[in-house]
Amino acid sequence: MSLILQIETATTACSVALILNGETLAVKELNQRNVHAEVITVFIEEVFATAGKTYRDVDAVAVSSGPGSYTGLRIGVSTAKGLCYAMDKPLIAVETLQAMADGMAAKNGGQDVLLCPMIDARRMEVYTALFDAKGDRIKPTSAEIIGDNSFADILKDHKVLFFGDGAAKCQAVLGKSENALFDTDFINSATYLTHGAMQAFNKQKFEDVAYFEPFYLKDFIAGKKAGA
Structure with missing residues (x-):
């Protein structure tokens, strides 16, 4: 038996799910920018209430570890670490793009395409x-500037499904290939962490709560204030 609280805040979506043995008991999510800090603790309380569970029942906390929004990742990881400290429970990290691929693989129903999750930078x-x-995984996580030749070698011989909040802005460029497919309605969900979280839990692969940091991939660059 494993009850895992799962938190996804790496992109525009703020999502919390409670998973029992790989099955979703409750999920609460909102796809909206800049609300993560405001709603995440409320969502956690709501999934416990919906599932009829308490903090004492939790076996581990899983968090989407990045890459993604710097602020979103800080909020999600800080919340997960705080809960782990308070409950004395282990922390599981699931790489965000891997979780997205797992979610799309389940949604896609076995269609013979390569999966290319994209997070907007x-x-x-x-x-x-x-x-x-x-x-x-076929290729590792990276930060890519999309241009006319991006993915050209792969699109020549394979159909590729691009999805995530970074896919829409790339459609005009990548969509010139008939092998490029797009799902611009895909929204990150904490439920997509389940496969990775269950694998980590079964292998007892936990993070050091004191020292774990999100996978930012790139250094944070603050935007200029208006009038600066």
Whole structure:
């Protein structure tokens, strides 16, 4: 038996799920910018209430570890670490792009395409990686500036499904290939952490709560204030 509280805040979505033995008991989520700090603790309370569980019942806390929004990651990871300290429970980290690929693989129903999750970064840059139809990684996570030749070698011979909050802005460029497919409605969910979280829990692969930090991939760059 394993009851895992799962937290996703790496992108525009703020999502919390309570998972029992791989099955979703309750989920609460909102896809809206800059609300994560305001709603995350409320969502946690609501999933416990919906599932009829308490903090004492939890076996581990899993968090989407990045890459993604600097602020979002800080909020999610800080919340997860705080809960682990308070409950004396282990912390599980699931890489965000891997979770997205797992979610799309389940949603995609076995369609023979490569999966390319994209998280919006600045301008035409995205955080991305490449996975097969089952969600197994083919290429590592990287920050990519999308141009006319991006993914050209792969799109020549394979259909690739681009999805996530960074996919829409790339469609005009990558969509020139007939092998490029897009799901611009994909929204991150804490439920997509389940596969990775269960694997880590079963292997007892936990993070050091004191020293764990999000996977930012790039250094944080603060924007200029208006009038500066």
